[in-house]
Amino acid sequence: xxxxxxxxxxxxKVSTPSDHExxxxxxxxxxxxxxxEAMSRPEHIRRWWGRLGEGYSVPVCEVDLRVGGKWRFVxxxxxxEEVAFYGVYRxxxxxxxxxxxxxxxxxxxxxxxxxxxxxxxxxxxxxxATVRYPTPQVRDMVLKSGMEHGAAISYDRLEExxxxxxxxx
Amino acid sequence: xxPDTLSTTFAALADPTRRAILASLASGERSxxxxxxxxxxxxxxxxxxxxxxxRAGLIVRGREAQWRPCRLEAAPLKEVADWTxxxxxxxxxxxxxxxxxxxxxxxxxxxxxxxxxxRHRK
Numbered sequence: 001x002x003x004x005x006x007x008x009x010x011x012x013k014v015s016t017p018s019d020h021e022x023x024x025x026x027x028x029x030x031x032x033x034x035x036x037e038a039m040s041r042p043e044h045i046r047r048w049w050g051r052l053g054e055g056y057s058v059p060v061c062e063v064d065l066r067v068g069g070k071w072r073f074v075x076x077x078x079x080x081e082e083v084a085f086y087g088v089y090r091x092x093x094x095x096x097x098x099x100x101x102x103x104x105x106x107x108x109x110x111x112x113x114x115x116x117x118x119x120x121x122x123x124x125x126x127x128x129a130t131v132r133y134p135t136p137q138v139r140d141m142v143l144k145s146g147m148e149h150g151a152a153i154s155y156d157r158l159e160e161x162x163x164x165x166x167x168x169x
Numbered sequence: 170x171x172p173d174t175l176s177t178t179f180a181a182l183a184d185p186t187r188r189a190i191l192a193s194l195a196s197g198e199r200s201x202x203x204x205x206x207x208x209x210x211x212x213x214x215x216x217x218x219x220x221x222x223x224r225a226g227l228i229v230r231g232r233e234a235q236w237r238p239c240r241l242e243a244a245p246l247k248e249v250a251d252w253t254x255x256x257x258x259x260x261x262x263x264x265x266x267x268x269x270x271x272x273x274x275x276x277x278x279x280x281x282x283x284x285x286x287x288r289h290r291k
Contacts (some may be wrong), residue, residue, distance in 0.1 A: 026264040030271040038271055048266035073261065075259065083255055094287055097276075104259075107175045107252050114204050127264070137183040141253050 008124070019136040023142060024129045032118045032125045034107065036095040039116065040065055048074035062086070064163075065092060087111075102131075110138055174251060179246045181225035186210070187218050191227060194241040198231075204239060 005145040011027035028035050040043040047057040055078025062072045072086040084105035090113070091099035098116045110133075151166040181187055190204055205215040219239060221269045222228045231238045 009265060012264060024264070026268070026270050028264075032274050034271060034274060036265060036269075038274060042272065046273070048270045049259075053261070053268060055244050083259070085259060104252060104256060106225065106255075107248075110179075110252070130183065134182075135179060137179040138176070140183070141179060142256060144253075166242050 011126075016143070017130065020134075021130055021132050024131070026127050026129075027121065028125045028127060030125055031123070033095040033119050035118055035125045036098070039098065040092070040094070047072065049073055051077075054078060056086060065089060067092060082115075087114075112136060112138075131154065139145055175248055177225045178227065178249050181221050181227055182249065184218065184221075187222055190215075190218060190222065190239075191241060192240060193248075194228060198238040198240050200236045200238055 008027045008029055011025070013025045016168070018022050030038075034145045038048070039148075040063065040122075042061040042063045044060040047059070050056070050058050050073060052058070056163045057076050058073060059076050060072060060074035061123055062070070064070050068088055069089050069099065070086060071089065072084060074082050074084045076082050085102060086105060087101040089098070089100045091097060096118045100114055102112050102114050104110065115132070119126045119128070133142065145166045149166075176287070182191075186208060189207070193199060193204060199290070201212060201215060201219065203210055204219070208215060219228065219230070223230060227242055229240045229242050
């Protein structure tokens with residue numbers, strides 16, 4: 001069996017198309033409609049969204065999948081602390097495009113807009129997620145926090161989580 | 170500090186002079202004159218930066234002493250650190266997990282098809 005979670009990891013790229021945005025791209029070894037489904041249905045979302053493993057879970061995953069519909073996901077830590085994110089769907093065009101707003105509930109004045117584009121490439125699917133932040137300062141802060149922690153290290157750690165999921169699945 | 174001030178904090182931190190002022194205040198209280206020394210800048214210009222920092226709640230200026238010393242206020246900085254840390258935690262690894270999960274889904278779908286029935290597992 002192929003070792004998923006590692007096969008396409010080197011396709012992950014981060015770029016900055018403008019001073020307000022961060023663009024993340026990643027190739028997945030699955031057809032586009034399956035990727036779209038995994039990104040839009042709660043029973044799937046709670047299996048990969050947020051932080052998982054080590055006692056972390058997603059106890060709340062509400063999706064009102066229509067334009068203007070609200071979504072709200074909660075990530076719970078092992079200690080029971082909850083971190084909630086919510087937003088509104090602006091565009092839903094399966095299987096290739098989805099746009100929604102994203103707000104960290106604790107800090108409601110920072111709203112980002114996430115545009116996800118799915119394109120098929122040789123039977124695989126490329127996800128291009130462009131996140132637009134309210135100001136370049138917020139964007140820089142997000143970028144800086146990622147760099148400081150070293151994306152490579154965190155991705156290695158999360159690979160273990162993915163491996164656990166595979167075994168558990 | 171209310172949540173709505175996070176954007177104000179981000180904006181205040183965006184300027185290199187203001188970040189340098191905060192760094193210098195990290196080691197203790199300072200007067201405006203002392204804070205202005207390392208910069209090639211007039212006192213009013215430095216005062217303007219201080220007002221931005223004060224509005225963002227990043228510094229507090231003494232009312233009683235005549236030299237009105239500036240003091241660092243750590244709470245808003247912690248808010249910014251919390252926000253970025255949690256935000257990062259939510260995003261990081263998202264794609265690796267999605268990839269692993271898609272692999273699982275694909276395998277499941279194939280099995281269901283070949284066995285001609287649903288709920289093959291679980």
